[in-house]
Each structure stands twice: as C-alpha cells, then as structure tokens.
Amino acid sequence: MKKALSFAVALGLVAGAAHVASAADLTITGDTRLRGVYLNNADFNDKVQDREQKMDQRYRLNADVKVNDDVTINTRLVLGNQDFSDAQGAFQPKFDIADMSIKALGGTWTIGRQDVNWGNAPLPFLIKDVPQDWILGAYKVGDITLGGYLNKALEGNAKNGDGDVNVWGALAVGKAGETTWGVLLNYAKSDKNDSTAGDTGFLVDPYFATKIGPATVLGEIAYLGGDLLNKNDAAQYGGYVAGVVALDPLTLTGLIAYSHNGYVADTHFAPSLLIGSTQDTAIIDFGMTSDTGHDDDSSLLLGAVANYKVSDKFSCGALLGYLSASKYAGNGNETGSLVEVDLTAEYELAKNAKYKIGVGYGMPDKLSAADDTLMVVGNAVEVKW
Secondary structure, three states: OHHHHHHHHHHHHHHHHHHHOOOOEEEEEEEEEEEEEEEEOOOOOOOOOOEEEEEEEEEEEEEEEEEEOOEEEEEEEEEEEEEOOOOOOOOOEEEEEEEEEEEEOOEEEEEEEEEEEEOOOOOOOOEEEEEEEEEEEEEEEOOEEEEEEEEEEEOOOOOOOOOOEEEEEEEEEEEEOOEEEEEEEEEEEEOOOOOOOOOEEEEEEEEEEEEEOOEEEEEEEEEEEEOOOOOOOOOEEEEEEEEEEEEOOEEEEEEEEEEEOOOOOOOOOOOOOOEOOOOOOOOEOOOOOOOOOOOOOEEEEEEEEEEEEOOOOEEEEEEEEEEEEEOOOOOOOOEEEEEEEEEEEEEEEEOOEEEEEEEEEEEEEOOOOOOOOEEEEEEEEEEEO
C-alpha cells in the first residue's frame, strides 16, 4: 500500500507539473547508463564461483518545477536496473524522488521522498543519493545552515504498538574560510514491541573538508550507539581521512579508513573497484566482517590513487590498496588481508556521453580456505542531459 501510494502521489505531482508548466519553470534532466561487469573468482575460490558476466541498464528522468520563488517540486522517475538477460521483461518504472520545497516560517521546508546526500563528495562515509521519506525544516544563520527532520524509517501496523520506526534528526552545515563542515545527529525509536529487536539507537556523524594550497584534506566519522542500530548492544564506529593534491594534469590521492565492531559503510562509500557493495564490481563492503558485535572486530584500508588527464577527452588512473579485515567470513579467527591494484580509464565519446572502464586485481591472504586471486572488469556508457 505504501509503495502504491508513493507512486500515486508522485504521479499526481508530475500531472500537476504539466498543468502549471505554462505558469512555472519546468526543468527536465536525466541520465542513462548501460553497464557490463565481468568477475573472476569473486569468492576467492576458482572452484566455486569461477566466472560471472552480467549487463544491465538504467534510465532516470528528473522533472523539477519552480512554481514560484518560494515553492518548488522535484521528482525522479527511474526505469531499471533492467537485466539484459530478461529481454522480454518490461521495465518497472518507479518514482524514487517526489518532494516539495516551501519557503515559509522564516526557513525552507522540504516534505516527501528526498534524494539525501551527506558528507564529502565523492567519498561520503554515511549516505549518498539514497531516497528517504523526510519532513525537513532548514534555517540559515549567517554562514551556518541549521535543520531538523523526521524520517519515517519504517511504517508498520503491529499487534502491539503501530510497528513504526521513527528517526528524529538535527543537522548543522557551515563554512569558514577554506573549510566546510557538517554534523548530523539522529535518534531512532522503534515501536515494534518486539523482544528480539532493540528499542532505541543514535547516530553521530561529523565531516569536514579544507583546502591547504593545492591540497584538500577531508574526513568523516560515523558513530552508532544504542540497541536498535547495532548487534549485541555494542557501539560501532568508523571513519576516514583523505588527502587530494591537484597538480594539473595529475591528481594524487591518499586514503586511510577504519571500521570498528562491524560498522559497515554501505551507502556509496566505494573507494576502489573491489570495495564498496554499491557498485557491481565490488566483492566486499568496507567494514563487513563475520564477527560483528565484538570489540576486537575491525577493518583497516590504505589506498593511494593517481589520476592523469591526458587530454580534454581522455583520462586514466591507477590505485594501489591494502585491506586488513579481522574475522572476515570464511577465515575462522584469523585476520585476513587483500592487496588490490586497479587501472581505470574514461573517454568522452561525445558531448555529455562518456565511456568508462576499470580493471581490478585482488590478491587475498587468509580471506578464505583457497585464497585464489581474483579479477573484475567493469565498463559503462553514461549519458547525462
């Protein structure tokens, strides 16, 4: 019912947009991606999951309506991801964004399913491009934006209690000189009345980015507490610090990331081709181990990246990474490791159209009984308009 209602409401918003288009500003943008992925020994064992090849496609259409200076409506229609193996299958359209933004009561209020981004781009440790149902009020105080919101994380109808999970949050984002920063605070409350689940939880997530000459230093920390968000009522935390030096046409990046007690950065923290489950070439998500809930459980990632812009149309890059993961699934009680080498390239086929390709090679140690080397290849054509 909730999904059907969301679709009906979003459809109504687009219909309304068409009705007022003559009196309002309508902006239509979109993007298209056709992607192919090849994985070899992605489970570290060439006798189990030897090879896998897959292709998919996705189409997204954004329709944004500026009704007037104080009211805007934003929608995004998604077709896909459509598996190429299902040639006769119909695309399943869905509106994953449908919100309205109203300037009122001295601030800006955004209501509906919003595209939420938090932290540093392109490496947010918490969340990026993930639709959420929010009621958000934001106020500008000098160079600082203060906001508060309600996120309906789960809508339920339980026998005892209504079965909801509500998240109340507050945020602050500011800039001082060459430094930008932000702090996110969440308090979650479950009304499931289920003895197998926790009742409350909280999240603290600060981030920063600052420029020092040709270098940019950025970082983020996430801390989860309480019994609702964690297993075994044990706090989880993680974070990273990165340094980026732009020496046109060469860009150098160094990264160190850490996860304790199984904190999993699973919403678009994708530092390499092999790490970060939001991309199809990845074999492990950062922080994913088999011993979540114990104090000796941790993951450490070190990475060095070089990108070179050969011309206005062509660029290439290389990554050397090292991952240490305690008690990773399948390795008993030992700490496993992975050495990774990535090669990437990007070429502008035409205006707004790019071809991207990446090859990742991984050398595991104590991550499985076999510890076979693995290789992944990902490539895609992307069009934005």
